[in-house]
Amino acid sequence: MEPPFPITPLRVPGSLKPALTQTQPTSTRTPFMLPELDRLIASHLDRPTLASATRVSKQWHSIFTPFLWKRLSLQHLAEDDDDSDEDFASIPTASGTITANTVGPKLTLAQHAFLNSSRNKALKGLRHFGPLVHELTATGITDQEMGVISVLCTNLRVLELIGGRYSVDNLTELFQRRQGSIQTVRFRSCVLLQDVFRPLVHLSNLREFELYGSFVGNTITSPYFFERELIPMLGACPRLRSILLEKVYIVDQQIERGGWDTGGGWGGGGGGGGGYAALSAPASAGEQDTNDDANCGEIPESVIMTMLTYTPKLDQLALNWSRELTDFSLSSLQYICPHLTQLSLSHSMMVTAEGFMAVFRSYPSLISVDIGYNILSDAVLEELARSCRSLRQLNINSCQNVSDLGIQAILLNCTHLESFSLRFITGLSCLLFNDIVTTDSSMGLVSGSPPSFSKLFSSSPPSPFSFSSSPPSSLSFASRSRLPFSPRPWACRETLHTFHLPDLASPNKTTLAKYYHQQTLLGHRLDSDPLQPLRSDEMIQSRLQQLDKVKNLTIGGHSLDLTIVLDGLHRPYELESLRITKLKRTMTCQDAQWLVDVAAPNLQKLFIPMFGNRSVTEWIEARRPGLLAHEK
Amino acid sequence: MPVILVSSDNQDFKVDKEVAERSILIKNMLEDVGESDSPIPLPNVTAAVLTKVIEYCEHHRNDPVQVPEETDDPRKRSNDIEEWDMKFMQVDQEMLFEIILAANYLDIKPLLDVGCKTVANIIKGKTPEEIRKAFNIVNDFTPEEEAQIKKENEWAEDR
Numbered sequence: 001m002e003p004p005f006p007i008t009p010l011r012v013p014g015s016l017k018p019a020l021t022q023t024q025p026t027s028t029r030t031p032f033m034l035p036e037l038d039r040l041i042a043s044h045l046d047r048p049t050l051a052s053a054t055r056v057s058k059q060w061h062s063i064f065t066p067f068l069w070k071r072l073s074l075q076h077l078a079e080d081d082d083d084s085d086e087d088f089a090s091i092p093t094a095s096g097t098i099t100a101n102t103v104g105p106k107l108t109l110a111q112h113a114f115l116n117s118s119r120n121k122a123l124k125g126l127r128h129f130g131p132l133v134h135e136l137t138a139t140g141i142t143d144q145e146m147g148v149i150s151v152l153c154t155n156l157r158v159l160e161l162i163g164g165r166y167s168v169d170n171l172t173e174l175f176q177r178r179q180g181s182i183q184t185v186r187f188r189s190c191v192l193l194q195d196v197f198r199p200l201v202h203l204s205n206l207r208e209f210e211l212y213g214s215f216v217g218n219t220i221t222s223p224y225f226f227e228r229e230l231i232p233m234l235g236a237c238p239r240l241r242s243i244l245l246e247k248v249y250i251v252d253q254q255i256e257r258g259g260w261d262t263g264g265g266w267g268g269g270g271g272g273g274g275g276y277a278a279l280s281a282p283a284s285a286g287e288q289d290t291n292d293d294a295n296c297g298e299i300p301e302s303v304i305m306t307m308l309t310y311t312p313k314l315d316q317l318a319l320n321w322s323r324e325l326t327d328f329s330l331s332s333l334q335y336i337c338p339h340l341t342q343l344s345l346s347h348s349m350m351v352t353a354e355g356f357m358a359v360f361r362s363y364p365s366l367i368s369v370d371i372g373y374n375i376l377s378d379a380v381l382e383e384l385a386r387s388c389r390s391l392r393q394l395n396i397n398s399c400q401n402v403s404d405l406g407i408q409a410i411l412l413n414c415t416h417l418e419s420f421s422l423r424f425i426t427g428l429s430c431l432l433f434n435d436i437v438t439t440d441s442s443m444g445l446v447s448g449s450p451p452s453f454s455k456l457f458s459s460s461p462p463s464p465f466s467f468s469s470s471p472p473s474s475l476s477f478a479s480r481s482r483l484p485f486s487p488r489p490w491a492c493r494e495t496l497h498t499f500h501l502p503d504l505a506s507p508n509k510t511t512l513a514k515y516y517h518q519q520t521l522l523g524h525r526l527d528s529d530p531l532q533p534l535r536s537d538e539m540i541q542s543r544l545q546q547l548d549k550v551k552n553l554t555i556g557g558h559s560l561d562l563t564i565v566l567d568g569l570h571r572p573y574e575l576e577s578l579r580i581t582k583l584k585r586t587m588t589c590q591d592a593q594w595l596v597d598v599a600a601p602n603l604q605k606l607f608i609p610m611f612g613n614r615s616v617t618e619w620i621e622a623r624r625p626g627l628l629a630h631e632k
Numbered sequence: 633m634p635v636i637l638v639s640s641d642n643q644d645f646k647v648d649k650e651v652a653e654r655s656i657l658i659k660n661m662l663e664d665v666g667e668s669d670s671p672i673p674l675p676n677v678t679a680a681v682l683t684k685v686i687e688y689c690e691h692h693r694n695d696p697v698q699v700p701e702e703t704d705d706p707r708k709r710s711n712d713i714e715e716w717d718m719k720f721m722q723v724d725q726e727m728l729f730e731i732i733l734a735a736n737y738l739d740i741k742p743l744l745d746v747g748c749k750t751v752a753n754i755i756k757g758k759t760p761e762e763i764r765k766a767f768n769i770v771n772d773f774t775p776e777e778e779a780q781i782k783k784e785n786e787w788a789e790d791r
Contacts, residue, residue, distance in 0.1 A: 030767075031732040037748065044752035051788035055760035055781050057769050068788055121787040128784075604712065 032063060042067035069132035074122055074149075076140040076164070111148050120145075126152040140164045150174040158184040165191040171199035179203055186210040197229040201236035210244040305329055308336045318344035318370075327355030334362035344370035346395075353401075357383040365390055372397035372421075378406030385413040392416050392495075398424040404432040404511050417492035421500040423554060429507035430536035430557070433543045435487035436515050487539075493546040503582050504536075504557030537564045544569045554607075556581025562591055566599045575600040577629075579607035589619045596624055605629040635662065636671035637686075643679040644671060647686055654689040656739035676737045681730045688720060688743050695742065713749055721750045725767070 031037040042050065042064060053064040107115065107127075118124055123145060126133070130152030138149070140163040147170070149156075156178050175182065179202045187196065187210065200206060234240060308314070314337045319325055325348055333340075340363055345351065348371075356371060357380055366388040371380075376399045384391065391414050396402065402425055410420065412435065422428070490496070507515070541564055544550070551574060555565055561584050569575065578600060580587075587608060596603065606620070606627050620628050633649040637658070652672075653659040661672055674682065713721070721728065732747035754766055764771055773781070 029733055030729050031736075031748070031751065034733075034736065037732065037736060037744075040744065040748040041751050041755075044749055045755060048789045049756050049758070051785040052758060052760050052763060053755060054785055055773075055778060056763045056771070058772050060763075060769070061781065068785065121784070125784055125787070 032059070038063050039067075065129065066132045069125070069129040071135040072122060072133045072137070074120070074136065074138045074141060074145070076120075076138075076142060076145065107148065107151050111144075111151065114144050115148055123148065131155050134158065136160065137162065138164075143167065143170045146170050146174055150177045153178070154181070156181055158182075158186075160184075160186040160188065161190060162188045163190060168195045168199060171196070172202065175199045175202040180205055182206065184208040184210075186212070188212045195229075197233050200233050203237055205239060206237040207239050208242045209240065210242075212244065305332065305336060308333070312337060313339060315339050316342040316368075319348070320344055321347040323349050326350045327352055327358065330355050331358050331362070333359065341365055342368040346370055346372040346374065348374055353377040353380045356380045360384045360387045364388060367391065368393040370395040372399060375400045376406070377401050378403055378409065381406035382409045385409045389414075390416055393419040395419075395421045396425065397421055397500075400425075402428075404428055404434075404507065405436060405514075407432040408434070408436065411490045411492060412488060413491050415491040416495055418495050419498035420492070420496060421498070423500050423502050425502045426505070427508055428502055428504060429511070430504050430539055430559075431507045431511055431515055433536075433539040434515065436511065436518055487542075489546055490543065494548050496547055497549045498552040499547070499550055500552070500554035500579070501556070504555075504560060506559075537561065540564065541567065549574075551575060552577045554579035554581065556583065556609075558582055559584050561585075562587065562595070566595065575603055577605035577607075578603060580609065581607075582609060586613060587616045589616055592616050592620050593623075596620065596627070603627060636669075637682065638671045638673045639677055639679040639682045640675050641679050643682075645679075645682055645686060647689070648693070651686065651689045651693045654692065654740055654742075655685075656741075658738065674738070677734045678730070681727070681734045684720075684723070684727070684731055685734050685738065685740070685743065688717075689740065691716060691720075692742065713746055713753075717746045718750075721746060 031041065042053075045053065045064075045067070047068065050064050050068040054061045054068060115124055115127060126148065130149075131154045133153045133156060135158040136149065136153060136156055137160040138145070141149075141161075142164070143166070146166065150173055159174075159182055182203050183205055184207060185200065185203070186208075189212070196211065200209065308317075317337060317340055322345075325345075327350075330345075330351060343359070343363065343366060345356070345359075351374065353376055356374070356376065360366065360369075360380075360383050364387050367390055369384065369388070369391065370393075372395050374396075376396065378401075381396075381402065384394070394410065394414075394417065399422075402422075407422060407428060410417065411432070536559065540560075544565065547569070550569065553565075553569075553575060556579075560582065562580065578595075595606075604627070607629055608616070608620075617628060634646045635649050635652045635658070637645045637647060637652065639645065649662070653662065658672060677685070721731075723731070728747065728750060732744060732751070735741075735743040735747055755763055758766065760771075763769070771778070
């Protein structure tokens with residue numbers, strides 16, 4: 001901060017003239033002169049600070065007021081109800097100098113009165129600053145308030161309505177008035193939306209629509225819903241790129257369970273390339289103790305596929321929680337939406353391993369895949385590694401029937417993998433860090449000679465595929481020579497920046513047997529005790545050593561030592577987030593200090609097992625407040 | 633491969649091409665000019681400021697090039713200024729402003745970000761009077777005007 005100067009600055013209204021030294025010219029350049037810099041600075045300020053900033057001077061007022069109002073959050077204040085009619089006759093002006101704005105958007109007299117008597121300052125402020133509002137989140141507002149908003153917020157782009165019940169008429173009026181400007185509409189947890197799609201046809205500029213956790217009338221259940229409601233809306237909103245309907249509850253109790261009483265959601269108007277579609281099965285009507293799994297509503301497959309034919313240019317698709325989707329329709333997906341690069345199929349109860357494999361074969365350009373919470377197989381992962389050579393993100397959290405060998409296939413073959421999340425998978429062990437080959441040599445899949453020791457850490461030629469399904473009863477002599485003498489490097493070692501592992505358990509017997517078998521064939525000496533510890537620490541360390549770019553890491557295991565992991569990382573000081581799920585021994589304050597100060601000083605988020613770690617937690621909180629994050 | 637930059641007060645600065653190209657403006661100029669060795673004039677930047685800018689670029693020469701992110705809600709990120717950057721920014725206010733303006737002119741986004749965050753941190757949490765003091769700004773509101781604005785924006789200050 002500069003020292004105070006004795007010179008009184010020139011009082012030139014509306015300009016910033018800091019007097020710095022006697023020798024300097026009195027006008028100095030400041031970043032506040034440039035609008036783009038104003039925006040940058042304002043973007044880092046929270047609301048109270050912006051409010052303070054507007055009171056500093058006239059110039060600052062004009063700079064910062066737009067930012068203050070740009071994103072507005074309005075809350076309904078209970079005292080405002082039913083005040084409007086009483087003050088009809090007299091229209092007091094709340095503050096003497098500011099008169100009602102008669103130019104531009106015109107409020108009705110009733111609205112004027114309502115506004116004047118309102119205690120909601122933000123709402124009142126709309127009279128002058130309404131046009132500055134670009135994004136509005138309105139919680140529990142009434143029809144009156146909505147009316148005022150629709151008149152005053154002439155540049156409204158994003159509207160989010162939380163709670164509250166809105167009639168078709170109000171929504172129609174709002175959307176008609178603001179038809180050119182509104183681009184995004186979100187309804188969250190609204191109580192009763194009767195005909196929610198009809199008013200939307202007025203919004204010719206609509207790009208995004210979201211209906212989340214709301215109760216709707218039963219028009220959405222009609223089999224003609226799509227022709228009568230949704231398709232007209234799509235026609236009226238040519239720019240629409242995304243619709244999300246999730247957790248939509250049908251009010252009408254007479255819906256048959258299991259019928260298609262859903263709102264699924266999907267999106268993508270015809271215009272522009274690609275779009276985003278998300279289909280999530282919501283809970284079905286009315287039950288109080290709704291269990292998402294048991295009462296999952298379903299969209300019939302045929303309907304899903306029909307909807308998708310309207311969006312052939314789709315590049316991202318999420319069909320999660322679907323109980324109806326089968327292998328068969330997935331196999332036809334490639335003809336309907338051939339350009340998919342991001343696919344999410346989590347919680348897909350009916351899709352089998354073969355189904356997933358077929359999908360991967362038909363979409364070789366997949367970049368991002370989320371197939372969490374499914375029952376897979378190692379063969380699925382191998383197919384993925386084989387077919388989708390551009391894969392960058394993979395999420396297989398909570399999948400079943402996956403072993404170390406499947407994981408290995410991904411790590412050894414996916415050259416561009418940047419993010420790999422395999423949390424909560426049971427049965428994985430430190431062996432996934434190794435390189436276990438059990439391919440039948442007659443399939444000829446392991447091609448090329450394995451890299452020799454010296455070439456191990458240099459960039460190797462395209463790695464041969466490593467497949468581990470179909471274990472042969474014994475490896476022939478000929479194939480032994482093709483076994484990698486040392487573990488081949490992970491194909492993704494240069495790109496992987498996010499790696500979320502599950503708790504590592506003890507290796508299962510089958511995989512362990514294969515490992516030992518391989519070791520024996522390679523002539524590695526095994527100590528006489530076949531149950532010797534696997535030198536897992538070395539394995540883990542040497543792999544982590546090769547990861548150039550890792551920034552986010554989740555790791556844990558009952559035999560895992562924190563220092564082993566961090567010592568192994570090539571550049572631990574670049575770690576930004578670290579999650580430790582389980583350790584061999586509980587962390588001490590010394591561990592924490594080493595972690596936070598020495599090993600990973602750039603850490604921004606840290607998760608550690610909380611249980612039994614009170615003193616460590618407190619120490620970390622004191623030393624680096626905000627570092628410890630909590631799982632949601 | 634060194635590049636010569638010339639400040640507004642005619643001082644020459646020899647820097648590595650890699651360092652100079654942290655500035656997108658210079659990078660584009662070099663691409664247009666091609667293999668020529670002629671010095672690049674920077675009429676909007678004085679020597680003192682250019683020294684600081686070059687110091688920043690030198691220190692960050694190996695940083696990965698930032699992908700332009702959608703900066704719609706970066707409020708959360710205001711806290712994270714690196715140690716070195718924080719020390720680097722401990723200059724008097726005039727220099728701070730000059731660095732920001734230079735970073736804007738030269739199109740060095742990370743430096744611009746850090747500079748603006750630093751200014752934001754100066755403003756944060758202060759009352760209007762404190763802000764005026766910090767930036768030596770004249771209060772040109774009449775007391776009535778000021779009271780009115782305060783009333784208008786009261787709702788914002790409660791959050």
